[in-house]
Amino acid sequence: MPGAPVAKRLVFHVGGYDPITPSASPQRRFVREIERFQRTWSVEAIVDDLRDSADQSRWNVTTTGPNWRVETDYHLVRWDDVIDRFSRRSIASRIPLGLLAFLEFVSAGTLWRYLQSNWRYAFFFLYPFVMFGVLTAAAVLIGVLAFRITSSIPVAIGGGLFGFAAVLAGPWRWLNLGNLFDDWIFSREYIRRGNSEIEQRLDRLAAELVNAANNSAADEILVIGHSLGAVLAVDLLDRALKLDPALGRDKIPVTFLSVGSSILKIGLHPKAIRFRTTVERVAKSRAIFWGDYQALVDPLNFYKSRPMGDMGLSIENEATVRVVKLSRMLDHEIYQRIRFNFFRLHCQFVSGNDRRTSYDYFMLTCGPVSAKSQTLAPDGALSMIGDDGACIVGARPAENTLLTSPGAAA
Structure with a gap:
């Protein structure tokens, strides 16, 4: 030995x-x-x-x-x-901060560097934001369908908001999107100012x-x-x-x-x-x-x-x-x-x-x-x-x- x-x-x-x-x-x-x-x-x-x-x-x-x-x-x-303090932030702040982190990593060319180094990690980076986009699109679709059925803008808006609330109450938690958003929010802050x-x-x-x-x-x-x-x-x-x-x-x-x-x-x-x-x-x-x-x-x-x-x-x-x-x-x-x-x-x-x-x-x-x-x-x-x-x-x-x-x- x-x-x-x-x-x-x-x-x-x-x-x-x-x-x-x-x-x-x-x-x-x-x-x-x-x-x-x-x-x-x-x-x-x-x-x-x-x-x-x-x-x-x-x-x-x-x-x-x-x-x-x-x-x-x-x-x-x-x-x-x-980590717990990040998770206790309101969803109203976590979502825009997470999207801001996404935009910065993409615009800075970091996503491209992920693809060059290891494409699997690039997909891990994209996953929470793509899933959030899909779920948001589903909520918008609910609003569009509500408008087509009722021809009422208030009903359409209410349907869209209901769909988005359902997304946050269900898939947002089931898919751990909150923790994944927080992970990238923390990473952005760590890079910028520690x-x-x-x-x-x-x-x-x-x-x-x-x-x-x-x-x-x-x-x-x-x-x-x-x-x-x-x-x-x-x-x-x-x-x-x-x-x-x-x-x-x-x-x-x-x-x-x-x-x-x-x-x-x-x-x-x-x-x-x-x-x-x-x-x-x-x-x-x-x-x-x-x-x-x-x-x-x-x-x-x-x-x-x-x-x-x-x-x-x-x-x-x-x-x-x-x-x-x-x-x-x-x-x-x-x-x-x-x-x-x-x-x-x-x-x-x-x-x-x-x-x-x-x-x-x-x-x-x-x-x-x-x-x-x-x-x-x-x-x-x-x-x-x-x-x-x-x-x-x-x-x-x-x-x-x-x-x-x-x-x-x-």
Whole structure:
């Protein structure tokens, strides 16, 4: 196994635009999913000691196998309160702000860049706005039909308004259009001026990360960002590097994993100059290893992309890209049931697996093999963990099979 086994790990996880409340819900989901991890890898796990604050939710995870034990101090970076405030805005403001975001991303040429990088993501961008247009057209059609039947303009207007109200009461909620609109509203605001509350939070967490890097007993610090959370994770690391340019160099190694990432969602916007500069500073820090996991069937990530190259930045510091297959992580029946539930597929990046594969969120965050070693090895931890869950002593991929070059894809 490359390097010494990990006995203690510190994890900072930044989730995507996921309106989960109350704050205890993420831990319940974590506990539920880690049970699958235990069955799949023949290991045991104990999750306890939930500590909740405005900035983060923390809990301890103890995982054990026949010949190893790992203690993980797990920090879930909170921004559900920010998401909740967006969702509590009136529909009368969310709809025009969402349409304004749509027009800006299109007029700035960002949609065209999405099409060039990954056409599936371009369709994800278009989906909420196209659906809203279709539903609005249906409401207008109701008004037109009412006019043809009654020849009354007031009745026609009333019919159209009734149809639009029905759209907001039904399909708007059923199709999660409100959350999708909010997602793009937030993205536009983040690009243009940032979010002061999130920035202050990241400043405090960056100081905590630097302090841990200098004083913690952890063998590895893992910063992992899922979906839009990968954008905030980059921001967190950049702030930590400003406090300590030697982060990850002298004491505890630091690994950054972007999984199902939306980094290009922001980075491809022409006005996201501040963010691209942030990404470049983090990528240039050779002491921080960056791995980027992507999947074909997930339209909410950028499949087969090169984050740095696609943003027009130096590919010398490109992330190590790993392409994984979500279908191999799940039992066939489960995969067939959720294959068209794109949000559920997207969440598989942070869920438990039914099968052992080269990518496993809980093996990366709670397993005895460092996240960097798992990312560099072509088969992840598969050849390093036995059928009984034990670390295979001396297991080490051949040097010529390790993904050592930036941007290499497995």
